[in-house]
Amino acid sequence: GENVEQHPSTLSVQEGDSAVIKCTYSDSASNYFPWYKQELGKGPQLIIDIRSNVGEKKDQRIAVTLNKTAKHFSLHITETQPEDSAVYFCAASRDDYKLSFGAGTTVTVRA
């Protein structure tokens, strides 16, 4: 089955700086790569996703890049704010429902 590795496990950034989280996957047939944000006491919420026919996608301060050849994808958060502090999960799947998740990255934005 699919194996997704996520790095780093924790990330501390100064407010206003950028944050980058990287994930690698093992199944070359995977074609859907979502990112979820989980705030304390809440369930994960989808923040952005990308499909294998696209190399990059942006939504305001967040962007995701995909390198299918190397089998890795990354989340970029620019101009970080305190409300960006959360746990972020990457995931991969061949279709939309059987997602394999990474172990998560705890992001702390220092004021």
Add this chain to the structure above:
Amino acid sequence: ETGVTQTPRHLVMGMTNKKSLKCEQHLGHNAMYWYKQSAKKPLELMFVYSLEERVENNSVPSRFSPECPNSSHLFLHLHTLQPEDSALYLCASSQAVGIFGSPLHFGNGTRLTVT
């Protein structure tokens, strides 16, 4: 306000108890899921239902028994659990299974502690 509601938020039970977790979605979705979230580990898919039919049972022990009476409600019946079953149990829904543009919407979870 999440469109997926889980109750209870917290549950403490002994190993010999029987309890149930409840999930309700108000999004008009046709697929519902149970995930287990343990500290520092990836989310683990447990069960998937599509139009009340179970389509995935991911090698979950029989002490966990799901029930989906309709497309809006999902239950997880628990009996004779072990301490290692302590975790956050997340319910999710999606418009359909295996369809592009049908992302998961999660509830806020039930924090289960088995004593």
